[in-house]
Amino acid sequence: MRSRGVHRWRLLTWLIIAFNLAMLLWLVVALDAAEDEGESCVGDLCTGADPSTSMGTWLVVIVWLTGLSLLAVAWFITHHTERPGRRPRRGWHRPSD
Numbered sequence: 001m002r003s004r005g006v007h008r009w010r011l012l013t014w015l016i017i018a019f020n021l022a023m024l025l026w027l028v029v030a031l032d033a034a035e036d037e038g039e040s041c042v043g044d045l046c047t048g049a050d051p052s053t054s055m056g057t058w059l060v061v062i063v064w065l066t067g068l069s070l071l072a073v074a075w076f077i078t079h080h081t082e083r084p085g086r087r088p089r090r091g092w093h094r095p096s097d
Helices: 012-038 051-077
Strands: none
Touching: 012 051
């Protein structure tokens, strides 16, 4: 029996991981751009004189959460518990007649 490894993950799982890494990179770049403009981005996301930079950082967070929510819904909708030729992984079994 072959073990279930990382290479057997579904394509949508890899898409969610890639999306999270891309959004994390975008957030780091946004925070770095805010710090380059002389703002403090330690406790709160960004506090400073230029509100557009702070709003841009929050926009990244909102896009991230929206995209992750949509991808999570798609992941759960396409998750099949029964596969042809296999028994269900979860749930109860119907008694045979």
